[in-house]
Amino acid sequence: MFLFIVFVSVGFGQTVAVADSSYIAAVYEHKVILNPEPHVSLSRRDALQHMQRNLDVYEEQAARAAQQGAQILVFPEDGIHGFNYTRSSISGYLETVPDPQKEDWNPCTQPGRYSNTEVLQRLSCMARRYNLYLVANMADLQPCPLNTDPSSSCPSDGRWQFNTNVVFSSDGLLVSRYHKHNLYFEEAFNTPPQAEIITFDTPFAGRFGLIICFDILFREPTVVLVERGVRQLIYPTAWMNQLPLLDSIQFQRAFSLGANITLLAANIRNDRLIMTGSGIYTPLSATYHHALKGDPEEGQLVVARVPVLDPLWVGQSAATKEGSSSMLTDSGFCHRQNCADPSLSAPFYPIFTSSMMYDPFIFVLLNRTEGEVSVCDGTFCCHLQYKRVASGNRTEIYALGAFAGTHTVNGNYTLQVCAVVRCAELEVSSCGQEVEEAESKMDFLLEGVFETRYVYPVVLASHLVLEQPEKLEKTADGRVSMKHSNINGGLVTACLYGRMYHLDNE
Numbered sequence: 001m002f003l004f005i006v007f008v009s010v011g012f013g014q015t016v017a018v019a020d021s022s023y024i025a026a027v028y029e030h031k032v033i034l035n036p037e038p039h040v041s042l043s044r045r046d047a048l049q050h051m052q053r054n055l056d057v058y059e060e061q062a063a064r065a066a067q068q069g070a071q072i073l074v075f076p077e078d079g080i081h082g083f084n085y086t087r088s089s090i091s092g093y094l095e096t097v098p099d100p101q102k103e104d105w106n107p108c109t110q111p112g113r114y115s116n117t118e119v120l121q122r123l124s125c126m127a128r129r130y131n132l133y134l135v136a137n138m139a140d141l142q143p144c145p146l147n148t149d150p151s152s153s154c155p156s157d158g159r160w161q162f163n164t165n166v167v168f169s170s171d172g173l174l175v176s177r178y179h180k181h182n183l184y185f186e187e188a189f190n191t192p193p194q195a196e197i198i199t200f201d202t203p204f205a206g207r208f209g210l211i212i213c214f215d216i217l218f219r220e221p222t223v224v225l226v227e228r229g230v231r232q233l234i235y236p237t238a239w240m241n242q243l244p245l246l247d248s249i250q251f252q253r254a255f256s257l258g259a260n261i262t263l264l265a266a267n268i269r270n271d272r273l274i275m276t277g278s279g280i281y282t283p284l285s286a287t288y289h290h291a292l293k294g295d296p297e298e299g300q301l302v303v304a305r306v307p308v309l310d311p312l313w314v315g316q317s318a319a320t321k322e323g324s325s326s327m328l329t330d331s332g333f334c335h336r337q338n339c340a341d342p343s344l345s346a347p348f349y350p351i352f353t354s355s356m357m358y359d360p361f362i363f364v365l366l367n368r369t370e371g372e373v374s375v376c377d378g379t380f381c382c383h384l385q386y387k388r389v390a391s392g393n394r395t396e397i398y399a400l401g402a403f404a405g406t407h408t409v410n411g412n413y414t415l416q417v418c419a420v421v422r423c424a425e426l427e428v429s430s431c432g433q434e435v436e437e438a439e440s441k442m443d444f445l446l447e448g449v450f451e452t453r454y455v456y457p458v459v460l461a462s463h464l465v466l467e468q469p470e471k472l473e474k475t476a477d478g479r480v481s482m483k484h485s486n487i488n489g490g491l492v493t494a495c496l497y498g499r500m501y502h503l504d505n506e
Helices: 003-010 044-067 118-130 213-217 219-227 248-259
Strands: 017-029 072-074 133-143 159-168 174-179 199-202 206-210 232-236 262-266 278-282 285-289 300-309 351-356 359-366 370-377 380-389 398-407 413-422 441-449 455-461 465-467 471-474 479-484 491-499
Touching: 017 044, 017 262, 017 278, 044 072, 044 118, 044 300, 072 232, 072 262, 118 133, 118 159, 133 232, 159 232, 174 199, 206 219, 213 219, 213 232, 213 248, 219 232, 219 248, 248 262, 248 278, 248 285, 248 455, 248 465, 248 491, 262 300, 278 300, 285 300, 351 398, 359 370, 359 380, 359 413, 370 398, 380 398, 380 413, 398 441, 413 441, 441 491, 455 479, 479 491
Parallel strands: 017 072, 072 133, 206 232, 232 262
Antiparallel strands: 017 300, 133 159, 159 174, 199 206, 262 278, 278 285, 351 359, 359 398, 370 380, 380 441, 398 413, 413 491, 441 479, 455 465, 455 491, 471 479
């Protein structure tokens, strides 16, 4: 069962945890050492030499994580081999990963069972040496049966090549393997024939689920895992940041809040590709790293103690933990008949269209210091009560935007989004452009009536600092509200990001 089915009765932030139970998790944001010519095929020997350089860094970070008591360590997508390969040029980097559901294999103690598994062996010994569960991402080759049937998913060369997560237990046993389902311009890899729903169990925190990068925006496998009661997700990623709605830590936090789960997210660090942003997120906390412009381009280890979330929480009553967010008993506005009427904003609040994230958002300009506004994209409406406090010498303008439709650039997925954004310049045409800094603070209550229960809330402040929303509410008619006040920095974005998974294939 998903959060927004449940939290009406138990409340946002009212998680059920095993009494006094916690564990120490670590994620490593890796400055990957790239192959400068990824379209040129390498011998296995040369490919191994390249991968060992990245694995040398992994070894150092595993030692550091172990010194800080980490029980599980997550490395990012593409962190061992890099990216931008063709199907043929990646061949030297491929290893065949056996299915842990069909056999027990410890590559560290049984290195002779399979040939060409040097990377698996080193990762296994790393987990064993430092006595921690280790999750890494690598390139997997799996033979498949050639079939004259044109509908067969087996490629013409008789093999699948998969973007793959592997998990090793603290004694080096290979315990889990997951093949990425939602590829993002990955010529070297195949989509598996069926979406894989993969979990593994640990003695210190129970069950974890596995996803990779672009998977987080789709129902399979991510939401399926959550609906099946998995409360802790492992998330290697190579995410290219895109403000104002899809910066790495912004959506990592939003998904953790919206799905009411723990997310262990490890990203690549690559300034040229705008890759940074990793963290350890629970419904009540966020420990993260996000490099800013001018920061040294280097890796970063993030370590945090997090609660064990009880997998039997669904349907149970729970007391609100001390310090957790309380619920709004009644949002107290936009229950009037004219709330869905965009004329509510006229004439004081001009309405206009501007592109945000390549989508045509309908915006209303927030040109007063406080007020109540509404804006609609078709029948989908967003509503805002706000009070703005300007600080500093910068003149800034803000807008409330609504979008309902299918996003079609760099992936197809259907959305309903309410977002308050700081515009990049003083012209309304700049509303929706990327902004990292803001000086104006704002107390607000943001609300929309969504046709999906999958809504991900987030507040992002200046210099890419995450804020914990003060209050969240979901009512039976689909109304989702987010309230926040006393923001520590200038407001960059406040967003309710709704995913209409059921419309993705229409």
